[in-house]
Amino acid sequence: MSAQQSQGIQTLLEAEKAAAKIVQEARQYRVQKLKDARTEAEKEIEEYKKSKEDEFKKFQASRDGTTSQAQASVDKDTEVKLKSITESYGSNKDTVVQKLLDRVTQVKPELHKNLRKA
Known part of the structure; x- marks a missing residue:
């Protein structure tokens, strides 16, 4: 029976090796x-x-063309507004300076409206 048992153990070992190989x-x-x-x-x-x-x-x-067009339009508007501001400055600077000088040099001392006569 020991030979048959050995053979059974040997078969089980071989089956275990085969299973390990498959895994x-x-x-x-x-x-x-x-x-x-x-x-x-x-x-x-x-x-x-x-x-x-x-x-x-x-x-x-596809958007590059519209971007450059928009940039050109903004640049043109900026240039027009800058030119308008420069012209306005040039035509009004003498008047503004004169008004400032008049206010500074012609002081009329007055009592404050909240001051009551005692």
């Missing part, structure tokens, strides 16, 4: 599938990123 192969297969999935996901991410960058560049190129 190891399954783990390696799983690891390989995870690597493949990561690689595939990175490729998809890069493709998506590239497509969005191209889309943004097209959008930006």
